[in-house]
Amino acid sequence: MKSPENILTESALLYDSVKLLATALQDLDQSQSITMPSISCQTESQWQFGSSLMNYMRPITFRGLTGLVDFDQFGHRSSFTLDVMTITDNGLQKIGYWSGSQPSQPLNISEEWRDNYSIMSLANQTLTVTTIINAPYCMLKDSSATKVGNDRFEGYIVDVIDELSKMLGFKYKFKLVDDNAYGVKNESGYWNGLIGEIINGKADIAIVDLTITSKRAEAVDFTLPFMNTGISILFKKPTTKVTTLFSFLSPFSNVVWVYVLAAYVGVSSILFIVGRLSPYEWDNPHPCRQEDFVLENNFSLTNSFFFTIGSLMQQGSDLTPKAMSTRAIAGIWYFFTLIMISSYTANLAAFLTVEKVIYPIESADELSLQSTIEYGCLASGSTKSFFQDSNITTFKRMWNFMKNRDVFMSKNDEGKKRVQKGNYAYLMESASIEYIVERNCNLTQIGGLLDTKGYGIATKKNSRHRNLLSQSILKLQETGRLHMLKEKWWKQKKGGGQCAEDSKKSSSVTALKIDNVGGVFVVLLGGLSLAFFVAICEFMWKSRKSTTGCETMCEEMINDLKFSFACQSKSKPGRKKTYQTNVNNSSNYNSLSQPQIIRAQHFNKIDY
Incomplete structure (x- = not known):
């Protein structure tokens, strides 16, 4: 027989159950003579020795493959222990246990894992949060010159951090990144931007529109994404109405x-x-x-x-x-x-x-096949890395076009301004494009998403903060709080929604099919x-x-x-x-008494 370590849980439970039943039947048979009637699925009659068998099973105690087997007065198994496991890079790992003999007691988590799962581990701590000024995620207030500390900032991620701090009980202090970069690994193997500050210990967490990528995940840990997005194209709407002869x-x-x-x-x-x-x-x-x-x-x-x-x-x-x-x-x-x-x-x-507008490009593939319209992206970010590392023909063609031209921007705001000048397309995350087109009615998004990604909170590698922050983000998503915050900063605050009426007026009219x-x-x-x-x-x-x-x-x-x-x-x-028509002499006798000449009438009738 296999050793207990190699037996499935279902098999071990089945073995102990059969052993318990056999022991109880043996004790019952020794105390009285029992009979086994024929069983029929058509009847619902109970076995007369069923209650006696249950009474004989309750006091039985033995150590089986699943541990100590015994029951309380209600017939529930009482003395058993469950191991609490977690998934790590090396597979499943035991981090504690739970005892059935003390169901009212909490989980017994080991010391090295306790801080990762205790909601009170962040209480009364002050976390340094590094970020970048980028609307609507983090912005300076209009009166920021007269304010200090966290009061200078506002935006979507400011509200998210505030919600997390209320749930976990920690305090926070915002810090702007030194080099105004998101984080790219240079040729020497060093990270700049937000990722670099987390690695170097200048900040505890980093939050903004920071994309979760495989390369960044090797250097830092990310929480579950608080927003899903993807790369798309920001372009200026044509200003002239397209007319044709027909x-x-x-x-x-x-x-x-x-x-x-x-x-x-x-x-x-x-x-x-x-x-x-x-x-x-x-x-x-x-x-x-x-x-x-x-x-x-x-x-x-x-x-x-x-x-x-x-x-x-x-x-x-x-x-x-x-x-x-x-x-x-x-x-x-x-x-x-x-x-x-x-x-x-x-x-x-x-x-x-209705004004019909025809765009010179409709997708990334059309953009890559022409050279009249220039296009670029942020100089330091995941969008640039996406095109640089992509093996897809269209994206490789776009990267070869961008790397030999002055099309990269240091900030998304610079990319927006260049798009407004015309003859330029800016590649950026769709969430940011949605915010821009809500406030700039002459700009629009071209095509769909080129990829799918998410924004997460970056922490140090193996940080005890990650699991707690991820659990809190899930709660914010389930309660709809994250959606409410996005509606607030995308469509209500800072001029949001002013292009809603314009989009209704410029709705396209399609030909009847x-x-x-x-x-x-x-x-x-x-x-x-x-x-x-x-x-x-x-x-x-x-x-x-x-x-x-x-x-x-x-x-x-x-x-x-x-x-x-x-x-x-x-x-x-x-x-x-x-x-x-002949004249009937008998019927017209009286009329014939007078001298008349009756002529035959001929009628022409045409048949078809």
Whole structure:
């Protein structure tokens, strides 16, 4: 059997449980004769010796694989000990224990780990906090010249440190970094900026928009991030309105225009076919001339196209459908043009009133493929290290462009000012870009995030402050306090929110796509199908009354269609039938008493 050190916890507990059950059954069997009835899942009857077995299990005590096994009067296991473990760079490590025999007692943490987990370890201590002036994280108050100490500063991280101090009970003292740098490792292996001051012991913690990176994590420890962000592009909005010669086509997308053109051609063609097929569209142009057997149809191919384009342009025409089928086509086409013209007019007004801005770049990839617009980042920070160490082709191309030009800035504020001059893009964290564009309406963020990172509080390596600060940051996140502080300093304080109305006014207008107007095309298609069906019914009804039997109804329809497509003439000859009305002598006896001449009347009837 394996040694207890190599057995899983579940296996050890199972072993001790089976041993306890076997011992209790043995004692029960010796005291009285027990029977084991058959077990069925269909019944809920209890075993008559169950309570006795439980009573025999309570007083049993033995040392098993999980330690001492014994129970209290309620049947709960009482004498056991749990080891408290933590994860270190070398794996799991025991830092204390908890005893089940004394559940009301706190954890017993070893001396070397106690300061890392005791909330009182920071009480009444004064921490030196190093930071950098960078809005909105840390700023000098307007009246800072007349104030001293912490009263000179305000900003997001000032409020965060104040919240942490209230939770952990420590005092703090802000200190501006000497070289105004965040922290970069030079060729000699030394760190400058905030990271350097933590390593050299000039400060206990460092907090600002300090990005957590793998290189920095080798030199210092970081708490959990109090803000998530990523690199993006700050750029100036174009000031000129972009106009094109064919701006009138903007309300509809190219696909919709193709569909409209196809609908125009399709409806015109179907109107021509149905107009030729329906017998009610063929009329005698001279009804008073009975000897004239020529019929005319106004819906020729050219007239059909003219009728639909006239309706589409809301100008109308002198053509009027007579048959029910052609009227159905005209009605559904009128409905189609009503919806499309209304949608076009409404969206055209939006395009004319809303300024459409086209940016010369839309992403980092487009920025890297051009050389007209210069771009850069902070000279000492994680953004520069990101491009310098990246193996992605786009970012390597951008680094090769930046390193040979004077595009690096000593402060983010300098980068913002250069962007405002034009023809320059500044690469910085999106959280800072969000703060800038809230207050500078002529600036905007281009594209999405190039990476994902977080801002954390830097402490010394293996510092006992890190775990306590991380736990407190989690509590601030869970209560929503960090979100409230960000809303305060990004959108309310220092001119925040002044570009909110501007962003609403400059909201982009998009062309209507087929998803927006697809329903009206479906209705048009259904209406055309119905009209075609009505035309066939009209032809069949008329043919039934006028066919001579020499040709079937289908043959007559085919002949008419052949004539329609083969001959573009708007007239065709009709067929004559003579009907003679005879005089019934018996019924008209009285009228015959007078001398009259009764002539047979001939009526011309044209069949189709």
